[in-house]
Amino acid sequence: MKQKFVKDPSTLMPLFKDGQKILAGGFGISGTPLTIIDVIAASNVKNLKIVSNNLGDNGIGLHQLFIRGQIKKAIGSFFTMNREAVLAWTKGELQIDLLPQGTLAEAIRCGGAGIGGFYTKTAVGTELANGKEERVIDGERYIFEKAIKGDVAIIRAKKADQLGNLIYHTTARNFNPMMATAADVVIAEVDEIVEVGEIDPEHVVTPHVYVDYIIQTAYQKEGGQYVKQRCSI
Amino acid sequence: MKQKFVKDPSTLMPLFKDGQKILAGGFGISGTPLTIIDVIAASNVKNLKIVSNNLGDNGIGLHQLFIRGQIKKAIGSFFTMNREAVLAWTKGELQIDLLPQGTLAEAIRCGGAGIGGFYTKTAVGTELANGKEERVIDGERYIFEKAIKGDVAIIRAKKADQLGNLIYHTTARNFNPMMATAADVVIAEVDEIVEVGEIDPEHVVTPHVYVDYIIQTAYQKEGGQYVKQRCSI
Amino acid sequence: MSNKDVRFKIAPRIADELEDGQVVNLGIGIPSLVNAFIEGKEVYLQSENGLLGIGPPPSQDEFDIDLINAGKEPVTLANGAALFSSADSFAMIRGGHVDVAVLGILQVDTRGRIANWAVPYQPILGVGGAMDLVAGAKKVIGAATLFAKDGSSKIVKELTYPISGIRFIDLLITEFAVFSFNKEEMVVNEILVDMSIEELSDKIGIPLKWRELVG
């Protein structure tokens, strides 16, 4: 059995390179692979294109990469709360591709599923449809969206077995299952790693074929926030 | 709470009408809603368009509807084993739309997901791409496929709670979850109906919003086949 | 009334529109207050980050920062809830499986098209699930105070804010009145304050008429 579990997350650093497109799971802080993001921060890679719903918050998660100037472009659905990101965009220091949240989720799913693009009814007739092909199908208007793929996906799950089968925790599932399918290299950060067979085949959300590396999270929930427990890197 | 459980399946008969497009779950006999198909047979509705991977077998499942002359058109991926269907097609008595199995599954998923159509790499350059739009996306060739929706979906699950949340049994899951999303009326045939709360929210495969009616199956597995236990209709 | 009072006047009126058995998505802002007024109704709350079946707000013990709604507020799971990915959640929304979306609006035109995601001449950097809900929900209820902070009416002849989609909403609930949009025509269903329809027309600068009650 391939050893996917990596005890020391910092050994994953060479996977990250300047200019990569990285898919990062999470909606707000929920379901965000905080430990892996710390590795990316420590790696000092630059000019990253980040595909994620938003850019973290308060110096945690992707916000950290933004503060450190590692992000060149953000592709996501909601950056309004990332005030410095808005400012950086105004100054031309950050590129932003804004997509409706459902279009973002679907484009990533298609990227992992061998689908080149799709027609969605969302955003038809709006500014976010500017420059996009429109087509009428069975009398309804749709716009074309291309699939999204990444070089690396960093995802957050609850539990992995040693093979790499994953299950998630409540709404921390969010973008993680699609991102797991849509990148060349997939790293999963989990709370717990169990023996093969401990996850019921009916309950697996992400089958092991999608997962390349597994690390244990260095963060725990304490008093309503995530607190780093171990200095992993 | 809306009462979705229907004790007497025959009372569902008025849901079926001549000329409807019916999505029917199942791969072979596995995951086929046999009891609901018996209701359709008894209803004597005609000119049905059936969307299903294949057309049942040996007088069981959809094969029954075919024998009774209720099917005008079959949309699916594999009819080679349905010898009479092949013959009927040759005679012009049955229309067939053949799609690759993955294209069929994806088209039904899109039908339920507000996606008008999609570009797939499957079948490019083959006879099954004849008449279909081709597009190059990022240097790869794809063909366009339209989403599929139905008037009624008939599906087979393992367990429903009273709300209509569903879980499935092994490979009997197959086309059922997508079909549950892609029709105006959805009827689920299950082994067991349990109280709300008995299915873990993390394990629900089909959320209750998709399910309109639930019936208990009249069939049980005995000696390697499905045997009708109760005369439900 | 204070702004807070006004919002708490609108929220229960919205709750009145919800029916047993409906799957409802409550947007951020006024719509999120509706949750407090639906007790006793069998309404199933959908949250676009991947949940059908939001329960009551969590107690201190139940609090889990991973379990949140689309407004990133902590929630609980209702009995019979289901959890799923964002792709599956927006498939549910866009595919027309959510019965009602209650959305805060910035503007609505007299045909029922809304603007609720961006402000003119400001960087457009957030949309979230707004456009998916507008495009996908079976019924859309707009919720807003009738006037913006600068005193202008949010009901306008032509939108000046960026549009959220080509779909016409069904109902607009404000602190002054409930409006409905049928066949792209706006009518007044109900006035919630001591004011005639003529006075309300004057106030917003658009001639209003009552909904014709059909038999």
Place this chain on the structure above:
Amino acid sequence: MSNKDVRFKIAPRIADELEDGQVVNLGIGIPSLVNAFIEGKEVYLQSENGLLGIGPPPSQDEFDIDLINAGKEPVTLANGAALFSSADSFAMIRGGHVDVAVLGILQVDTRGRIANWAVPYQPILGVGGAMDLVAGAKKVIGAATLFAKDGSSKIVKELTYPISGIRFIDLLITEFAVFSFNKEEMVVNEILVDMSIEELSDKIGIPLKWRELVG
């Protein structure tokens, strides 16, 4: 050799090509026999009807007609298996996540394009997952007896049977030899019978050459 012997000669040779850790989809026919020869290898068998992790054939007690492979034969779940829908299964296949697809073929041309789903002048009424696997798997191994029942070679200059996709397969394993297709050129990797490459060339009517062994 009887036809059965031949098939059982091809199957273990295919198994030799599979590597620990690979996710493999075995098609109907000869490929389905491979399962019996991979014991001891950590290969994860994918079945397009919605399963990753096929276990050994079921005993009488384990037999469940719902739990089947794509050939509709009863199977069991391996330790660490995962179950999913047909849409998710073909997302896995088409998205390039299956390492190896082993497919029965009817014809292959000398560049590596295959025909494996239909026969000329016959009604075309079945395709199943054949085209998805051809288009999507990272590596495709074709499996066939070298000659059809009428004695014609299945390796042809131009396909006369309907093509299964534009993708070139990687390897063809027959009872006579193993062929590989690199940069759209067919070469012989290995001859499995007591026969020279010239004799084999004569037999199939196409000039053959050995794979150049690099480094």
